[in-house]
Amino acid sequence: MDLHSSLSLAMLISLCALLVLVIEPHPAWGSSRASFGLTATAPPPSGICAAAVIPRGYKCQEFEVTTDDGYILSLQRIPEGREGGALSKQPVLLQHGVLVDGMTWLMNSPTESLALILADSGFDVWIANTRGTRFSRRHVTLDPTNPDFWNWTWDDLVSHDLPAAIDFAFKQTGQKIDYVGHSLGTLIALASFSEGKQIDKVKSAALLSPIAYLSHMTTALGFVAAEAFVGEITTLLGVAEFNPKGEPVANFLKTLCADPGIDCYDLLSALTGKNCCLNASTVDLFLKNEPQSTSTKNMVHLAQTVRDGVLAKYDYGNTNYNLEHYGEAKPPVYNLSNIPHDFPLFLSYGGKDSLSDVRDVENLLDHLKLHDGDKLSVQYIKDYAHADFIMGVSAKDIVYNQIVSFFKRHQ
Numbered sequence: 001m002d003l004h005s006s007l008s009l010a011m012l013i014s015l016c017a018l019l020v021l022v023i024e025p026h027p028a029w030g031s032s033r034a035s036f037g038l039t040a041t042a043p044p045p046s047g048i049c050a051a052a053v054i055p056r057g058y059k060c061q062e063f064e065v066t067t068d069d070g071y072i073l074s075l076q077r078i079p080e081g082r083e084g085g086a087l088s089k090q091p092v093l094l095q096h097g098v099l100v101d102g103m104t105w106l107m108n109s110p111t112e113s114l115a116l117i118l119a120d121s122g123f124d125v126w127i128a129n130t131r132g133t134r135f136s137r138r139h140v141t142l143d144p145t146n147p148d149f150w151n152w153t154w155d156d157l158v159s160h161d162l163p164a165a166i167d168f169a170f171k172q173t174g175q176k177i178d179y180v181g182h183s184l185g186t187l188i189a190l191a192s193f194s195e196g197k198q199i200d201k202v203k204s205a206a207l208l209s210p211i212a213y214l215s216h217m218t219t220a221l222g223f224v225a226a227e228a229f230v231g232e233i234t235t236l237l238g239v240a241e242f243n244p245k246g247e248p249v250a251n252f253l254k255t256l257c258a259d260p261g262i263d264c265y266d267l268l269s270a271l272t273g274k275n276c277c278l279n280a281s282t283v284d285l286f287l288k289n290e291p292q293s294t295s296t297k298n299m300v301h302l303a304q305t306v307r308d309g310v311l312a313k314y315d316y317g318n319t320n321y322n323l324e325h326y327g328e329a330k331p332p333v334y335n336l337s338n339i340p341h342d343f344p345l346f347l348s349y350g351g352k353d354s355l356s357d358v359r360d361v362e363n364l365l366d367h368l369k370l371h372d373g374d375k376l377s378v379q380y381i382k383d384y385a386h387a388d389f390i391m392g393v394s395a396k397d398i399v400y401n402q403i404v405s406f407f408k409r410h411q
């Protein structure tokens with residue numbers, strides 16, 4: 001791993017800690033970690049339905065889905081809104097981003113949270129939880145303490161997790177589904193569609209803070225590059241599970257934030273962008289639930305995406321290994337121009353989002369330039385940053401109403 005990709009990884013790591021620092025500044029590290037009610041290793045006995053959906057007056061069902069490589073994922077279904085309604089509803093699957101889980105869609109009040117707004121707008125809502133997050137930490141043979149459990153990257157989410165969740169909702173409902181992704185949840189869908197996969201089971205897709213090309217993510221963070229934490233990061237890479245609440249990551253961040261040149265308050269703005277519209281009590285709830293684990297290999301793959309400027313499969317960093325895995329010296333590229341041009345897509349991106357940088361979204365849009373005009377809707381929100389799309393108090397008025405009308409338009 002070279003300096004650039006190590007630094008990219010540092011940025012990604014920092015991101016998960018920054019949210020912590022919004023509420024609890026530097027001296028409170030110990031107490032802030034202790035206040036994480038739910039740890040990745042000791043999941044609460046009840047799932048997302050019992051924690052965040054049923055208490056708010058909605059029906060909710062928990063499902064387990066096993067991927068074709070053996071991961072047992074939890075999936076929630078909110079079959080109808082508080083008012084009930086028609087029997088046959090349009091299914092929609094919500095796919096969260098990296099370092100969070102399905103709870104991310106349920107942080108605000110019912111009239112502000114996308115999952116519940118969709119249920120109340122007549123959709124049959126399905127919530128996915130990626131492998132490694134607290135409700136999806138099982139496998140038919142592997143235990144999470146086994147490093148082999150963590151031998152995957154987002155390529156595997158494209159080829160295993162996403163198909164498992166989509167197939168399941170498709171079979172249960174007997175209908176093509178709508179899709180909503182945020183952040184990494186947009187990347188895995190775009191990659192999948194570009195290979196012609198899932199398109200037969202998905203009716204249309206809404207992509208929030210779309211991530212595909214990541215080359216410009218670095219520029220907002222140029223100053224982080226001045227810090228030489230490569231040693232610590234390399235040590236982290238030895239860990240198969242990337243647990244943002246674990247000691248190695250926490251120690252790394254403590255060092256980072258203790259540096260007189262780094263103000264973690266400013267880092268937040270530099271990393272996610274300056275979120276305009278978050279509610280402090282929502283952020284508090286978010287921190288009680290997130291961040292969640294992912295695999296170190298996944299973080300490395302994301303760092304490669306930042307470094308290389310192309311959207312490609314995981315690079316084994318060695319011609320022979322790449323040949324062995326792909327039959328090619330370089331990892332195959334996901335060509336987003338191959339997404340069928342008549343597939344309905346809605347993209348919403350923010351002017352203040354440093355993870356989904358405007359220039360990178362423009363690069364993505366350039367790859368979609370041959371898309372049928374009436375099948376591509378693009379929304380640009382000047383004041384929004386990364387977290388506003390899932391937790392912003394104004395997101396219903398600005399974004400979610402647009403999603404509902406986009407889905408209804410492409411029924």
Ligand SMILES: *[C@@H]1O[C@H](CO)[C@@H](O)[C@H](O)[C@H]1NC(C)=O
Pocket residue numbers: 148151
């Ligand atoms: C991880 O999985 C790949 C196949 O995807 C395999 O080639 C490799 O040997 C595995 N690595 C370890 C450390 O098990």
Ligand SMILES: *[C@@H]1O[C@H](CO)[C@@H](O)[C@H](O)[C@H]1NC(C)=O
Pocket residue numbers: 109279280281282393
């Ligand atoms: C912020 O969240 C709290 C708790 O859910 C709620 O009472 C309050 O109305 C929210 N504020 C806004 C502006 O949405």
Ligand SMILES: *[C@@H]1O[C@H](CO)[C@@H](O)[C@H](O)[C@H]1NC(C)=O
Pocket residue numbers: 333335336337338
């Ligand atoms: C991607 O696909 C488009 C259209 O299908 C093609 O014109 C272009 O050459 C491809 N790009 C690469 C890098 O293969």
